[in-house]
Amino acid sequence: MRVLAWRNLFDYLRDRRGSAAVEFALIAPVVLLMILGMIQGALVLRTQSILDEIVFDATRGIAAGYLDKTQAETFVKTQSLARIGITAFVNVDPPTEGDPTDPDAVVSIGLTHADLKAKLPFSLFVPSSLTANLTMRSYTAL
Numbered sequence: 479m480r481v482l483a484w485r486n487l488f489d490y491l492r493d494r495r496g497s498a499a500v501e502f503a504l505i506a507p508v509v510l511l512m513i514l515g516m517i518q519g520a521l522v523l524r525t526q527s528i529l530d531e532i533v534f535d536a537t538r539g540i541a542a543g544y545l546d547k548t549q550a551e552t553f554v555k556t557q558s559l560a561r562i563g564i565t566a567f568v569n570v571d572p573p574t575e576g577d578p579t580d581p582d583a584v585v586s587i588g589l590t591h592a593d594l595k596a597k598l599p600f601s602l603f604v605p606s607s608l609t610a611n612l613t614m615r616s617y618t619a620l
Contacts, residue, residue, distance in 0.1 A: 518603040525562055525589070525597075529610040532557045532566070533585050540572050540583035541616040547572045554587050564593045573616040586611045 536554050539545030545553065550570045558566035566587045574580040588609035595604045 514600050515603055518598060518600045521598055522594075522603075522605060522608070525594075526608050526610070528561050529558070529566065529587055529589070529608055532561070533587050533610040533612045536568075536570070536587075537583050537585040537612040537614045540570065540585065541614040543616070550585060554585070558587065558589075562589070562597070564589055564597050581616050582613050583616045584611070584613045 532554055535557070536545065536550045539553065540547070540550050547570045550572070551568050554568040554570075555565050558564060566589055569584075569586040571582075571584040573583050586609065588607055591604060591606050594608065595601050598604055
């Protein structure tokens with residue numbers, strides 16, 4: 479009887495049925511977390527790219543002289559809302575007319591952590607903030 483019990487135990491330990499399910503259960507959460515992280519990273523990079531495009535267009539508009547400070551702020555806010563779904567905070571420093579010491583147009587825009595957390599699908603991988611800054615020389619101000 480005792481030998482039979484040990485034999486059943488050894489047969490049970492040698493049985494490989496279900497080992498694939500156990501291995502999958504151990505690996506699946508890690509792979510899923512990696513895939514979700516890649517998706518979130520791609521969304522963050524896309525959002526950063528859109529911010530860079532918006533800040534470039536606004537700074538170019540100020541440097542070329544066809545946008546003033548108020549128009550640039552409105553442009554940034556409407557573009558960020560239309561393209562990202564979040565109104566970005568904006569800081570515009572236009573060049574001073576006739577002052578050769580301040581010929582640069584500077585635009586800084588950004589999104590806060592709370593805005594990003596509300597917009598991005600996985601709140602586990604949210605950066606603290608996203609910002610885009612650009613300085614462009616304005617030859618109309620010289």
